[in-house]
Amino acid sequence: VQLVESGGGLVQPGGSLRVSCAVSGSMFSPTAMGWYRQAPGKQREMVARIGSGTTDYADSVKGRFTISRDNAKNTVYLQMNNLKPEDTAVYYCWSRIAMLPYWGQGTQVTVSS
Numbered sequence: 001v002q003l004v005e006s007g008g009g010l011v012q013p014g015g016s017l018r019v020s021c022a023v024s025g026s027m028f029s030p031t032a033m034g035w036y037r038q039a040p041g042k043q044r045e046m047v048a049r050i051g052s053g054t055t056d057y058a059d060s061v062k063g064r065f066t067i068s069r070d071n072a073k074n075t076v077y078l079q080m081n082n083l084k085p086e087d088t089a090v091y092y093c094w095s096r097i098a099m100l101p102y103w104g105q106g107t108q109v110t111v112s113s
Contacts, residue, residue, distance in 0.1 A: 001025045001102050003093045008107030015111070016081045021093030021104055023074040032096040033069055033076035037089035037109075044092065048078060060086075083111045 007019040023030055034049030034056075048067035049056045055067055066079045076093065088111050093104035 001095075001097060003095055003102055003104035005091070005093045005104045005107040008091060008109045010110045010112065011083055012113050013083060013085060013111055015083050016079070017083060017109060018080065019078045019091055019107055019109070021076050021095075023076075023093075023095050023097070023102070026097050028098045029071065030074060030095040030097050031099075034094045035067065035076070035078045036092045036094055037087075038092070038106075039086075039089040042089075047091070049094070050076065080109070083109075085111050087111050 002025045003021055003023050005019060005021045011017050032049060032051040035047040036044050037047050038044040047058050047061055048065055050067045050069050064082045069076045089109060090106040091109050092106045095102045
């Protein structure tokens with residue numbers, strides 16, 4: 001199973017960015033997908049997750065980030081608006097397939113002026 005992220009980069013505070021993650025290599029469809037992030041010196045934390053009709057967000061991103069998925073493409077998206085310097089981290093795609101967790105390699109998001 002492969003999770004391939006794209007869309008990270010450098011953005012100014014207040015800006016927007018969208019990251020994507022495509023899942024391939026499994027005969028099963030993901031039952032849940034999401035995004036976690038890890039800043040330097042900090043533990044990995046959940047950012048947003050999406051299941052069958054449900055979404056869950058970290059308090060720190062509510063109202064600014066939106067998670068969505070395209071089931072036909074096994075792809076999950078994270079639209080990030082009004083980005084803040086504290087959003088700087090490596091963002092990891094996560095997926096649950098047949099009750100097992102899978103992770104992407106991560107994509108760097110840097111919010112700086």
